Amino acid sequence: MLRNVSILSFFAVLLYAGAWAYQAQASGQYVGSETCGSCHYYEYDNFIAYSHKANSWDSISVMAPKLTEEELRECYGCHTTGYNQGGFISYEATPELSDVGCETCHGPGREHVDTGGYPGAIERLPIIEDCLTCHTEERNEAFGFRPLIYSGAH
Numbered sequence: 001m002l003r004n005v006s007i008l009s010f011f012a013v014l015l016y017a018g019a020w021a022y023q024a025q026a027s028g029q030y031v032g033s034e035t036c037g038s039c040h041y042y043e044y045d046n047f048i049a050y051s052h053k054a055n056s057w058d059s060i061s062v063m064a065p066k067l068t069e070e071e072l073r074e075c076y077g078c079h080t081t082g083y084n085q086g087g088f089i090s091y092e093a094t095p096e097l098s099d100v101g102c103e104t105c106h107g108p109g110r111e112h113v114d115t116g117g118y119p120g121a122i123e124r125l126p127i128i129e130d131c132l133t134c135h136t137e138e139r140n141e142a143f144g145f146r147p148l149i150y151s152g153a154h
Contacts, residue, residue: 029108030087032096036109039117044102053100056080057091078134082108105130 033054037044048054056079064072080088081097081104088097103109105126112122123130 029110030082030094030097030103031109031113032081033099033101033103034096035113036102036106040102047102051100053079053104056100057098 033044033047037048060072060075060079063075067075076083076088079100081099081101082088086108087103088094091098097103105123107123109122112118115121
């Protein structure tokens with residue numbers, strides 16, 4: 001009986017570890033803005049206080065009842081962090097990546113964090129071409145926004 005419990009426990013742990021590993025892999029190399037804020041508190045506090053995109057999931061939440069799941073997924077690329085790049089999966093699975101955050105402009109932060117903040121492990125100074133994925137001329141006119149690079153994102 002004890003042997004059966006041990007075997008069952010072993011497989012339960014194995015299953016849990018597999019699920020954890022899948023989640024870790026699914027979230028890729030993204031760590032979330034709060035992790036960035038633990039060292040870059042001035043930039044993080046300014047971004048949270050002044051950037052509308054720091055709450056971009058709110059836009060998705062408002063639109064969700066009016067859109068199909070497929071239409072919503074089209075919004076994720078510009079309104080979340082790292083969608084289809086090993087980052088945002090869903091609000092339930094990766095809530096820390098559900099808004100546009102630090103890593104949207106600066107790239108995934110895992111290596112930067114793991115190396116104790118090594119500057120060469122993160123894109124420190126994004127260029128305007130990085131913004132053009134979302135900030136197309138058409139969208140800029142339709143929604144009246146400009147890339148944060150112009151407004152001093154932090």
